[in-house]
Amino acid sequence: MYRLRSYVGQLSLVALILLVAGPAEAVEQALNLELLPPTSTTNRVNISVSSSGLSDTELTRVTGNSLATIGYDIYEGLPLIHSIAFTGGHISLLGESSDNVTLSDSNLISNFSVVGSGLGGELDTPNPPGPVSDGTYNTADHIVRINTGTLAASGSFLFVPFNYDINLDQDPLDFTTESIANIDVSLVGTNGRQRTYEVVTSLPIDATEVIEDAVTITVDVQGTVTSSDTFSIFLPLEGDYNGDNRVDIADYTVWRNTLGATGAGLAADGNFDWVVDEADYTLWKDNFSETSGGLRLASVTVPEPSAAALVAIGVMAFALAGRMRAYGPL
Known part of the structure:
Protein backbone atom coordinates (compact mmCIF):
# COMPACT_ATOMS: atom_id res chain seq x y z
CA MET A 1 0.00 0.00 0.00
CA TYR A 2 1.41 3.31 -1.05
CA ARG A 3 1.70 5.83 1.77
CA LEU A 4 0.87 9.24 0.38
CA ARG A 5 3.61 11.67 1.43
CA SER A 6 4.32 14.96 -0.30
CA TYR A 7 7.83 15.96 -1.24
CA VAL A 8 7.19 19.32 0.47
CA GLY A 9 6.59 17.57 3.81
CA GLN A 10 4.05 15.17 5.29
CA LEU A 11 0.73 16.55 4.10
CA SER A 12 -2.34 15.80 6.21
CA LEU A 13 -4.93 14.14 3.97
CA VAL A 14 -8.58 13.45 4.66
CA ALA A 15 -11.53 11.55 3.28
CA LEU A 16 -13.63 13.42 0.72
CA ILE A 17 -15.66 12.74 -2.40
CA LEU A 18 -15.14 15.43 -5.04
CA LEU A 19 -16.95 15.67 -8.35
CA VAL A 20 -15.31 18.79 -9.77
CA ALA A 21 -15.30 20.39 -13.18
CA GLY A 22 -12.53 22.84 -12.34
CA PRO A 23 -9.67 23.24 -9.83
CA ALA A 24 -10.64 22.45 -6.25
CA GLU A 25 -11.32 25.22 -3.75
CA ALA A 26 -11.13 25.21 0.04
CA VAL A 27 -14.14 23.19 1.20
CA GLU A 28 -15.66 21.22 4.07
CA GLN A 29 -16.46 17.53 3.64
CA ALA A 30 -18.47 15.13 5.81
CA LEU A 31 -17.00 11.70 6.66
CA ASN A 32 -18.47 8.44 7.96
CA LEU A 33 -15.67 6.57 9.74
CA GLU A 34 -16.30 2.95 10.72
CA LEU A 35 -14.46 1.74 13.84
CA LEU A 36 -11.98 -1.04 13.09
CA PRO A 37 -12.76 -4.46 14.61
CA PRO A 38 -11.49 -4.74 18.21
CA THR A 39 -8.16 -6.52 18.59
CA SER A 40 -5.76 -6.82 21.51
CA THR A 41 -4.60 -3.24 20.85
CA THR A 42 -7.31 -1.64 18.67
CA ASN A 43 -10.62 -0.25 19.98
CA ARG A 44 -10.25 -1.70 23.46
CA VAL A 45 -10.37 0.79 26.34
CA ASN A 46 -9.93 0.40 30.07
CA ILE A 47 -12.85 1.64 32.15
CA SER A 48 -11.97 2.06 35.84
CA VAL A 49 -14.38 2.83 38.66
CA SER A 50 -13.29 3.90 42.15
CA SER A 51 -15.24 4.85 45.25
CA SER A 52 -14.39 5.13 48.94
CA GLY A 53 -10.91 3.75 48.43
CA LEU A 54 -12.15 0.76 46.37
CA SER A 55 -11.55 0.31 42.64
CA ASP A 56 -11.93 -2.10 39.74
CA THR A 57 -11.08 -2.04 36.02
CA GLU A 58 -12.56 -3.79 32.96
CA LEU A 59 -11.17 -3.89 29.44
CA THR A 60 -14.05 -3.11 27.08
CA ARG A 61 -14.65 -3.46 23.35
CA VAL A 62 -15.59 -0.38 21.32
CA THR A 63 -17.66 -0.75 18.14
CA GLY A 64 -19.66 1.56 15.85
CA ASN A 65 -18.94 4.56 13.65
CA SER A 66 -18.05 8.23 14.00
CA LEU A 67 -19.08 11.18 11.86
CA ALA A 68 -16.67 14.01 11.17
CA THR A 69 -16.36 17.17 9.11
CA ILE A 70 -13.00 18.30 7.80
CA GLY A 71 -11.78 21.49 6.16
CA TYR A 72 -9.01 21.34 3.59
CA ASP A 73 -7.21 23.17 0.82
CA ILE A 74 -5.49 21.67 -2.23
CA TYR A 75 -1.69 22.01 -2.46
CA GLU A 76 0.42 20.34 -5.16
CA GLY A 77 -2.71 18.44 -6.18
CA LEU A 78 -3.24 16.87 -2.73
CA PRO A 79 -5.76 17.74 0.03
CA LEU A 80 -4.10 19.69 2.85
CA ILE A 81 -6.25 19.39 6.00
CA HIS A 82 -6.49 22.39 8.29
CA SER A 83 -9.32 21.34 10.67
CA ILE A 84 -11.39 18.36 11.84
CA ALA A 85 -14.57 18.25 13.96
CA PHE A 86 -16.53 15.21 15.12
CA THR A 87 -20.29 15.54 14.69
CA GLY A 88 -21.86 12.31 15.94
CA GLY A 89 -22.22 8.70 14.89
CA HIS A 90 -22.66 6.00 17.55
CA ILE A 91 -20.14 3.97 19.51
CA SER A 92 -20.99 1.07 21.85
CA LEU A 93 -19.00 -0.02 24.92
CA LEU A 94 -19.19 -3.78 25.49
CA GLY A 95 -17.69 -5.87 28.29
CA GLU A 96 -15.24 -8.65 27.54
CA SER A 97 -17.58 -11.47 28.62
CA SER A 98 -21.00 -9.88 27.95
CA ASP A 99 -22.60 -6.72 26.62
CA ASN A 100 -22.59 -5.30 30.17
CA VAL A 101 -19.62 -3.56 31.77
CA THR A 102 -19.38 -4.79 35.38
CA LEU A 103 -17.02 -3.45 38.05
CA SER A 104 -16.99 -4.19 41.79
CA ASP A 105 -14.81 -4.29 44.91
CA SER A 106 -15.30 -4.76 48.64
CA ASN A 107 -13.63 -4.87 52.04
CA LEU A 108 -14.82 -5.24 55.62
CA ILE A 109 -16.47 -1.82 55.92
CA SER A 110 -17.58 -0.95 52.39
CA ASN A 111 -18.35 -2.41 48.99
CA PHE A 112 -19.69 -1.31 45.64
CA SER A 113 -20.88 -2.75 42.35
CA VAL A 114 -21.40 -0.72 39.17
CA VAL A 115 -23.02 -2.33 36.13
CA GLY A 116 -23.14 -0.47 32.82
CA SER A 117 -25.93 -1.70 30.54
CA GLY A 118 -26.34 -0.66 26.88
CA LEU A 119 -23.52 1.85 27.16
CA GLY A 120 -23.03 3.95 24.05
CA GLY A 121 -22.34 7.43 22.82
CA GLU A 122 -20.70 9.59 20.22
CA LEU A 123 -17.76 11.85 19.51
CA ASP A 124 -18.44 15.57 19.49
CA THR A 125 -16.54 18.80 18.92
CA PRO A 126 -18.60 21.59 20.52
CA ASN A 127 -15.91 24.24 20.06
CA PRO A 128 -14.26 25.32 16.81
CA PRO A 129 -11.79 22.55 15.96
CA GLY A 130 -8.10 23.15 16.47
CA PRO A 131 -5.66 23.21 13.58
CA VAL A 132 -4.36 20.08 11.88
CA SER A 133 -0.62 20.14 11.15
CA ASP A 134 1.52 17.39 9.63
CA GLY A 135 -1.25 14.81 10.03
CA THR A 136 -1.82 15.42 13.76
CA TYR A 137 -4.23 17.45 15.89
CA ASN A 138 -4.84 18.12 19.58
CA THR A 139 -7.89 16.38 21.10
CA ALA A 140 -8.59 19.15 23.63
CA ASP A 141 -11.61 20.41 21.62
CA HIS A 142 -13.13 16.93 21.20
CA ILE A 143 -15.45 15.11 23.63
CA VAL A 144 -16.41 11.46 24.08
CA ARG A 145 -20.05 11.69 25.20
CA ILE A 146 -21.64 8.55 26.75
CA ASN A 147 -25.34 9.32 26.35
CA THR A 148 -27.14 5.98 26.06
CA GLY A 149 -27.66 3.18 28.59
CA THR A 150 -27.67 3.08 32.39
CA LEU A 151 -25.22 2.78 35.26
CA ALA A 152 -26.62 0.78 38.19
CA ALA A 153 -24.65 1.41 41.41
CA SER A 154 -25.20 -0.52 44.61
CA GLY A 155 -23.32 -1.47 47.78
CA SER A 156 -22.65 0.03 51.17
CA PHE A 157 -20.35 2.56 52.77
CA LEU A 158 -19.63 2.38 56.52
CA PHE A 159 -22.42 -0.24 56.65
CA VAL A 160 -24.95 2.21 55.14
CA PRO A 161 -26.45 0.66 51.98
CA PHE A 162 -26.98 2.55 48.74
CA ASN A 163 -28.69 1.63 45.49
CA TYR A 164 -29.35 3.98 42.56
CA ASP A 165 -29.41 4.12 38.75
CA ILE A 166 -28.02 6.77 36.43
CA ASN A 167 -29.95 7.22 33.18
CA LEU A 168 -27.26 8.35 30.74
CA ASP A 169 -29.87 9.46 28.19
CA GLN A 170 -30.86 12.20 30.63
CA ASP A 171 -27.53 12.72 32.39
CA PRO A 172 -24.69 11.90 29.95
CA LEU A 173 -21.04 11.57 30.87
CA ASP A 174 -18.67 13.83 28.94
CA PHE A 175 -15.02 12.77 28.79
CA THR A 176 -12.55 15.38 27.61
CA THR A 177 -8.87 14.77 27.13
CA GLU A 178 -5.77 16.47 25.79
CA SER A 179 -3.47 14.40 23.63
CA ILE A 180 -2.26 14.18 20.04
CA ALA A 181 -4.41 12.31 17.48
CA ASN A 182 -3.46 11.23 13.97
CA ILE A 183 -4.93 11.13 10.45
CA ASP A 184 -3.23 8.78 7.98
CA VAL A 185 -4.23 8.39 4.34
CA SER A 186 -3.13 5.79 1.79
CA LEU A 187 -3.68 5.76 -1.96
CA VAL A 188 -5.47 2.49 -2.78
CA GLY A 189 -6.69 2.94 -6.37
CA THR A 190 -6.36 4.94 -9.59
CA ASN A 191 -8.82 4.98 -12.48
CA GLY A 192 -8.22 7.71 -15.05
CA ARG A 193 -8.57 11.02 -13.20
CA GLN A 194 -10.14 9.28 -10.19
CA ARG A 195 -7.99 8.69 -7.08
CA THR A 196 -9.26 6.51 -4.22
CA TYR A 197 -7.81 6.65 -0.72
CA GLU A 198 -8.25 4.95 2.64
CA VAL A 199 -8.22 7.25 5.65
CA VAL A 200 -7.53 6.10 9.22
CA THR A 201 -8.04 8.29 12.30
CA SER A 202 -6.64 7.39 15.74
CA LEU A 203 -8.11 9.29 18.69
CA PRO A 204 -6.42 8.71 22.10
CA ILE A 205 -8.68 8.94 25.17
CA ASP A 206 -7.41 9.54 28.70
CA ALA A 207 -10.11 11.22 30.75
CA THR A 208 -11.96 11.20 34.08
CA GLU A 209 -15.57 11.94 35.10
CA VAL A 210 -16.85 12.23 38.70
CA ILE A 211 -20.41 11.19 39.61
CA GLU A 212 -21.84 12.74 42.79
CA ASP A 213 -24.87 10.84 44.14
CA ALA A 214 -25.42 8.56 47.16
CA VAL A 215 -21.65 8.09 47.06
CA THR A 216 -18.93 9.66 44.94
CA ILE A 217 -17.86 7.47 42.03
CA THR A 218 -14.93 8.32 39.79
CA VAL A 219 -14.92 6.88 36.26
CA ASP A 220 -11.67 6.77 34.25
CA VAL A 221 -11.46 5.90 30.55
CA GLN A 222 -8.17 5.16 28.78
CA GLY A 223 -7.53 3.82 25.30
CA THR A 224 -7.56 4.67 21.60
CA VAL A 225 -10.52 4.80 19.20
CA THR A 226 -9.46 3.96 15.63
CA SER A 227 -11.71 4.26 12.57
CA SER A 228 -11.41 4.23 8.79
CA ASP A 229 -13.21 5.07 5.55
CA THR A 230 -12.46 5.33 1.83
CA PHE A 231 -12.96 8.34 -0.43
CA SER A 232 -12.37 9.39 -4.02
CA ILE A 233 -11.08 12.52 -5.72
CA PHE A 234 -11.89 13.24 -9.36
CA LEU A 235 -9.11 15.43 -10.76
CA PRO A 236 -10.23 18.33 -12.99
CA LEU A 237 -9.45 18.72 -16.69
CA GLU A 238 -5.99 20.35 -16.80
CA GLY A 239 -6.11 23.92 -18.09
CA ASP A 240 -9.87 24.31 -17.61
CA TYR A 241 -9.83 27.43 -15.44
CA ASN A 242 -13.49 28.47 -15.78
CA GLY A 243 -14.97 25.03 -15.13
CA ASP A 244 -16.86 24.54 -18.43
CA ASN A 245 -15.20 21.17 -19.21
CA ARG A 246 -13.14 22.51 -22.10
CA VAL A 247 -9.77 24.27 -22.47
CA ASP A 248 -10.11 27.38 -24.62
Whole structure:
Protein backbone atom coordinates (compact mmCIF):
# COMPACT_ATOMS: atom_id res chain seq x y z
CA MET A 1 0.00 0.00 0.00
CA TYR A 2 1.41 3.31 -1.05
CA ARG A 3 1.70 5.83 1.77
CA LEU A 4 0.87 9.24 0.38
CA ARG A 5 3.61 11.67 1.43
CA SER A 6 4.32 14.96 -0.30
CA TYR A 7 7.83 15.96 -1.24
CA VAL A 8 7.19 19.32 0.47
CA GLY A 9 6.59 17.57 3.81
CA GLN A 10 4.05 15.17 5.29
CA LEU A 11 0.73 16.55 4.10
CA SER A 12 -2.34 15.80 6.21
CA LEU A 13 -4.93 14.14 3.97
CA VAL A 14 -8.58 13.45 4.66
CA ALA A 15 -11.53 11.55 3.28
CA LEU A 16 -13.63 13.42 0.72
CA ILE A 17 -15.66 12.74 -2.40
CA LEU A 18 -15.14 15.43 -5.04
CA LEU A 19 -16.95 15.67 -8.35
CA VAL A 20 -15.31 18.79 -9.77
CA ALA A 21 -15.30 20.39 -13.18
CA GLY A 22 -12.53 22.84 -12.34
CA PRO A 23 -9.67 23.24 -9.83
CA ALA A 24 -10.64 22.45 -6.25
CA GLU A 25 -11.32 25.22 -3.75
CA ALA A 26 -11.13 25.21 0.04
CA VAL A 27 -14.14 23.19 1.20
CA GLU A 28 -15.66 21.22 4.07
CA GLN A 29 -16.46 17.53 3.64
CA ALA A 30 -18.47 15.13 5.81
CA LEU A 31 -17.00 11.70 6.66
CA ASN A 32 -18.47 8.44 7.96
CA LEU A 33 -15.67 6.57 9.74
CA GLU A 34 -16.30 2.95 10.72
CA LEU A 35 -14.46 1.74 13.84
CA LEU A 36 -11.98 -1.04 13.09
CA PRO A 37 -12.76 -4.46 14.61
CA PRO A 38 -11.49 -4.74 18.21
CA THR A 39 -8.16 -6.52 18.59
CA SER A 40 -5.76 -6.82 21.51
CA THR A 41 -4.60 -3.24 20.85
CA THR A 42 -7.31 -1.64 18.67
CA ASN A 43 -10.62 -0.25 19.98
CA ARG A 44 -10.25 -1.70 23.46
CA VAL A 45 -10.37 0.79 26.34
CA ASN A 46 -9.93 0.40 30.07
CA ILE A 47 -12.85 1.64 32.15
CA SER A 48 -11.97 2.06 35.84
CA VAL A 49 -14.38 2.83 38.66
CA SER A 50 -13.29 3.90 42.15
CA SER A 51 -15.24 4.85 45.25
CA SER A 52 -14.39 5.13 48.94
CA GLY A 53 -10.91 3.75 48.43
CA LEU A 54 -12.15 0.76 46.37
CA SER A 55 -11.55 0.31 42.64
CA ASP A 56 -11.93 -2.10 39.74
CA THR A 57 -11.08 -2.04 36.02
CA GLU A 58 -12.56 -3.79 32.96
CA LEU A 59 -11.17 -3.89 29.44
CA THR A 60 -14.05 -3.11 27.08
CA ARG A 61 -14.65 -3.46 23.35
CA VAL A 62 -15.59 -0.38 21.32
CA THR A 63 -17.66 -0.75 18.14
CA GLY A 64 -19.66 1.56 15.85
CA ASN A 65 -18.94 4.56 13.65
CA SER A 66 -18.05 8.23 14.00
CA LEU A 67 -19.08 11.18 11.86
CA ALA A 68 -16.67 14.01 11.17
CA THR A 69 -16.36 17.17 9.11
CA ILE A 70 -13.00 18.30 7.80
CA GLY A 71 -11.78 21.49 6.16
CA TYR A 72 -9.01 21.34 3.59
CA ASP A 73 -7.21 23.17 0.82
CA ILE A 74 -5.49 21.67 -2.23
CA TYR A 75 -1.69 22.01 -2.46
CA GLU A 76 0.42 20.34 -5.16
CA GLY A 77 -2.71 18.44 -6.18
CA LEU A 78 -3.24 16.87 -2.73
CA PRO A 79 -5.76 17.74 0.03
CA LEU A 80 -4.10 19.69 2.85
CA ILE A 81 -6.25 19.39 6.00
CA HIS A 82 -6.49 22.39 8.29
CA SER A 83 -9.32 21.34 10.67
CA ILE A 84 -11.39 18.36 11.84
CA ALA A 85 -14.57 18.25 13.96
CA PHE A 86 -16.53 15.21 15.12
CA THR A 87 -20.29 15.54 14.69
CA GLY A 88 -21.86 12.31 15.94
CA GLY A 89 -22.22 8.70 14.89
CA HIS A 90 -22.66 6.00 17.55
CA ILE A 91 -20.14 3.97 19.51
CA SER A 92 -20.99 1.07 21.85
CA LEU A 93 -19.00 -0.02 24.92
CA LEU A 94 -19.19 -3.78 25.49
CA GLY A 95 -17.69 -5.87 28.29
CA GLU A 96 -15.24 -8.65 27.54
CA SER A 97 -17.58 -11.47 28.62
CA SER A 98 -21.00 -9.88 27.95
CA ASP A 99 -22.60 -6.72 26.62
CA ASN A 100 -22.59 -5.30 30.17
CA VAL A 101 -19.62 -3.56 31.77
CA THR A 102 -19.38 -4.79 35.38
CA LEU A 103 -17.02 -3.45 38.05
CA SER A 104 -16.99 -4.19 41.79
CA ASP A 105 -14.81 -4.29 44.91
CA SER A 106 -15.30 -4.76 48.64
CA ASN A 107 -13.63 -4.87 52.04
CA LEU A 108 -14.82 -5.24 55.62
CA ILE A 109 -16.47 -1.82 55.92
CA SER A 110 -17.58 -0.95 52.39
CA ASN A 111 -18.35 -2.41 48.99
CA PHE A 112 -19.69 -1.31 45.64
CA SER A 113 -20.88 -2.75 42.35
CA VAL A 114 -21.40 -0.72 39.17
CA VAL A 115 -23.02 -2.33 36.13
CA GLY A 116 -23.14 -0.47 32.82
CA SER A 117 -25.93 -1.70 30.54
CA GLY A 118 -26.34 -0.66 26.88
CA LEU A 119 -23.52 1.85 27.16
CA GLY A 120 -23.03 3.95 24.05
CA GLY A 121 -22.34 7.43 22.82
CA GLU A 122 -20.70 9.59 20.22
CA LEU A 123 -17.76 11.85 19.51
CA ASP A 124 -18.44 15.57 19.49
CA THR A 125 -16.54 18.80 18.92
CA PRO A 126 -18.60 21.59 20.52
CA ASN A 127 -15.91 24.24 20.06
CA PRO A 128 -14.26 25.32 16.81
CA PRO A 129 -11.79 22.55 15.96
CA GLY A 130 -8.10 23.15 16.47
CA PRO A 131 -5.66 23.21 13.58
CA VAL A 132 -4.36 20.08 11.88
CA SER A 133 -0.62 20.14 11.15
CA ASP A 134 1.52 17.39 9.63
CA GLY A 135 -1.25 14.81 10.03
CA THR A 136 -1.82 15.42 13.76
CA TYR A 137 -4.23 17.45 15.89
CA ASN A 138 -4.84 18.12 19.58
CA THR A 139 -7.89 16.38 21.10
CA ALA A 140 -8.59 19.15 23.63
CA ASP A 141 -11.61 20.41 21.62
CA HIS A 142 -13.13 16.93 21.20
CA ILE A 143 -15.45 15.11 23.63
CA VAL A 144 -16.41 11.46 24.08
CA ARG A 145 -20.05 11.69 25.20
CA ILE A 146 -21.64 8.55 26.75
CA ASN A 147 -25.34 9.32 26.35
CA THR A 148 -27.14 5.98 26.06
CA GLY A 149 -27.66 3.18 28.59
CA THR A 150 -27.67 3.08 32.39
CA LEU A 151 -25.22 2.78 35.26
CA ALA A 152 -26.62 0.78 38.19
CA ALA A 153 -24.65 1.41 41.41
CA SER A 154 -25.20 -0.52 44.61
CA GLY A 155 -23.32 -1.47 47.78
CA SER A 156 -22.65 0.03 51.17
CA PHE A 157 -20.35 2.56 52.77
CA LEU A 158 -19.63 2.38 56.52
CA PHE A 159 -22.42 -0.24 56.65
CA VAL A 160 -24.95 2.21 55.14
CA PRO A 161 -26.45 0.66 51.98
CA PHE A 162 -26.98 2.55 48.74
CA ASN A 163 -28.69 1.63 45.49
CA TYR A 164 -29.35 3.98 42.56
CA ASP A 165 -29.41 4.12 38.75
CA ILE A 166 -28.02 6.77 36.43
CA ASN A 167 -29.95 7.22 33.18
CA LEU A 168 -27.26 8.35 30.74
CA ASP A 169 -29.87 9.46 28.19
CA GLN A 170 -30.86 12.20 30.63
CA ASP A 171 -27.53 12.72 32.39
CA PRO A 172 -24.69 11.90 29.95
CA LEU A 173 -21.04 11.57 30.87
CA ASP A 174 -18.67 13.83 28.94
CA PHE A 175 -15.02 12.77 28.79
CA THR A 176 -12.55 15.38 27.61
CA THR A 177 -8.87 14.77 27.13
CA GLU A 178 -5.77 16.47 25.79
CA SER A 179 -3.47 14.40 23.63
CA ILE A 180 -2.26 14.18 20.04
CA ALA A 181 -4.41 12.31 17.48
CA ASN A 182 -3.46 11.23 13.97
CA ILE A 183 -4.93 11.13 10.45
CA ASP A 184 -3.23 8.78 7.98
CA VAL A 185 -4.23 8.39 4.34
CA SER A 186 -3.13 5.79 1.79
CA LEU A 187 -3.68 5.76 -1.96
CA VAL A 188 -5.47 2.49 -2.78
CA GLY A 189 -6.69 2.94 -6.37
CA THR A 190 -6.36 4.94 -9.59
CA ASN A 191 -8.82 4.98 -12.48
CA GLY A 192 -8.22 7.71 -15.05
CA ARG A 193 -8.57 11.02 -13.20
CA GLN A 194 -10.14 9.28 -10.19
CA ARG A 195 -7.99 8.69 -7.08
CA THR A 196 -9.26 6.51 -4.22
CA TYR A 197 -7.81 6.65 -0.72
CA GLU A 198 -8.25 4.95 2.64
CA VAL A 199 -8.22 7.25 5.65
CA VAL A 200 -7.53 6.10 9.22
CA THR A 201 -8.04 8.29 12.30
CA SER A 202 -6.64 7.39 15.74
CA LEU A 203 -8.11 9.29 18.69
CA PRO A 204 -6.42 8.71 22.10
CA ILE A 205 -8.68 8.94 25.17
CA ASP A 206 -7.41 9.54 28.70
CA ALA A 207 -10.11 11.22 30.75
CA THR A 208 -11.96 11.20 34.08
CA GLU A 209 -15.57 11.94 35.10
CA VAL A 210 -16.85 12.23 38.70
CA ILE A 211 -20.41 11.19 39.61
CA GLU A 212 -21.84 12.74 42.79
CA ASP A 213 -24.87 10.84 44.14
CA ALA A 214 -25.42 8.56 47.16
CA VAL A 215 -21.65 8.09 47.06
CA THR A 216 -18.93 9.66 44.94
CA ILE A 217 -17.86 7.47 42.03
CA THR A 218 -14.93 8.32 39.79
CA VAL A 219 -14.92 6.88 36.26
CA ASP A 220 -11.67 6.77 34.25
CA VAL A 221 -11.46 5.90 30.55
CA GLN A 222 -8.17 5.16 28.78
CA GLY A 223 -7.53 3.82 25.30
CA THR A 224 -7.56 4.67 21.60
CA VAL A 225 -10.52 4.80 19.20
CA THR A 226 -9.46 3.96 15.63
CA SER A 227 -11.71 4.26 12.57
CA SER A 228 -11.41 4.23 8.79
CA ASP A 229 -13.21 5.07 5.55
CA THR A 230 -12.46 5.33 1.83
CA PHE A 231 -12.96 8.34 -0.43
CA SER A 232 -12.37 9.39 -4.02
CA ILE A 233 -11.08 12.52 -5.72
CA PHE A 234 -11.89 13.24 -9.36
CA LEU A 235 -9.11 15.43 -10.76
CA PRO A 236 -10.23 18.33 -12.99
CA LEU A 237 -9.45 18.72 -16.69
CA GLU A 238 -5.99 20.35 -16.80
CA GLY A 239 -6.11 23.92 -18.09
CA ASP A 240 -9.87 24.31 -17.61
CA TYR A 241 -9.83 27.43 -15.44
CA ASN A 242 -13.49 28.47 -15.78
CA GLY A 243 -14.97 25.03 -15.13
CA ASP A 244 -16.86 24.54 -18.43
CA ASN A 245 -15.20 21.17 -19.21
CA ARG A 246 -13.14 22.51 -22.10
CA VAL A 247 -9.77 24.27 -22.47
CA ASP A 248 -10.11 27.38 -24.62
CA ILE A 249 -9.50 31.12 -24.83
CA ALA A 250 -11.90 31.78 -21.93
CA ASP A 251 -9.51 29.91 -19.63
CA TYR A 252 -6.59 32.05 -20.81
CA THR A 253 -8.60 35.11 -19.82
CA VAL A 254 -9.05 33.73 -16.28
CA TRP A 255 -5.28 33.07 -16.09
CA ARG A 256 -4.36 36.53 -17.41
CA ASN A 257 -6.73 38.35 -15.07
CA THR A 258 -5.40 36.57 -11.96
CA LEU A 259 -1.71 36.32 -12.88
CA GLY A 260 0.41 36.83 -9.77
CA ALA A 261 -2.34 35.94 -7.30
CA THR A 262 -1.32 33.68 -4.39
CA GLY A 263 -3.23 31.51 -1.93
CA ALA A 264 -5.48 28.46 -1.86
CA GLY A 265 -8.39 27.79 -4.22
CA LEU A 266 -7.32 29.99 -7.17
CA ALA A 267 -9.22 29.05 -10.34
CA ALA A 268 -6.18 29.43 -12.63
CA ASP A 269 -3.78 27.62 -10.30
CA GLY A 270 -3.64 24.56 -12.53
CA ASN A 271 -0.81 22.78 -10.68
CA PHE A 272 -2.17 23.69 -7.20
CA ASP A 273 1.02 25.35 -5.95
CA TRP A 274 -0.96 28.31 -4.59
CA VAL A 275 0.35 30.80 -7.15
CA VAL A 276 -0.90 31.72 -10.64
CA ASP A 277 2.23 31.84 -12.78
CA GLU A 278 3.82 30.80 -16.07
CA ALA A 279 3.63 27.11 -15.13
CA ASP A 280 -0.16 27.40 -15.15
CA TYR A 281 -0.03 29.11 -18.55
CA THR A 282 2.12 26.25 -19.90
CA LEU A 283 -0.32 23.70 -18.51
CA TRP A 284 -3.20 25.52 -20.23
CA LYS A 285 -1.27 25.82 -23.51
CA ASP A 286 -0.29 22.12 -23.52
CA ASN A 287 -3.93 21.11 -23.09
CA PHE A 288 -5.49 23.77 -25.30
CA SER A 289 -8.60 22.57 -27.19
CA GLU A 290 -9.10 19.50 -24.96
CA THR A 291 -12.55 18.72 -23.53
CA SER A 292 -13.64 16.51 -20.63
CA GLY A 293 -14.66 13.83 -23.14
CA GLY A 294 -11.18 13.69 -24.67
CA LEU A 295 -12.25 15.58 -27.85
CA ARG A 296 -10.29 18.43 -29.44
CA LEU A 297 -11.84 21.75 -30.43
CA ALA A 298 -11.26 23.66 -33.63
CA SER A 299 -7.76 25.12 -34.01
CA VAL A 300 -7.28 28.61 -32.55
CA THR A 301 -4.11 30.70 -32.24
CA VAL A 302 -2.79 30.43 -28.68
CA PRO A 303 -1.90 33.82 -27.12
CA GLU A 304 1.51 34.28 -25.50
CA PRO A 305 2.02 36.02 -22.13
CA SER A 306 3.29 39.59 -22.30
CA ALA A 307 6.74 40.68 -21.12
CA ALA A 308 5.15 42.54 -18.22
CA ALA A 309 3.39 39.36 -17.16
CA LEU A 310 6.64 37.42 -17.16
CA VAL A 311 8.28 40.07 -14.95
CA ALA A 312 5.38 39.78 -12.49
CA ILE A 313 5.94 36.04 -12.30
CA GLY A 314 9.50 36.60 -11.09
CA VAL A 315 8.49 38.53 -7.96
CA MET A 316 5.31 36.79 -6.80
CA ALA A 317 7.19 34.15 -4.79
CA PHE A 318 7.72 36.68 -1.97
CA ALA A 319 3.98 37.10 -1.46
CA LEU A 320 3.43 33.35 -1.59
CA ALA A 321 6.08 32.67 1.06
CA GLY A 322 4.24 34.85 3.55
CA ARG A 323 0.95 33.05 2.95
CA MET A 324 2.52 29.61 3.24
CA ARG A 325 4.06 30.48 6.62
CA ALA A 326 0.53 31.01 7.96
CA TYR A 327 -0.10 27.26 7.49
CA GLY A 328 3.00 26.27 9.42
CA PRO A 329 5.61 23.79 8.19
CA LEU A 330 4.36 21.43 5.46
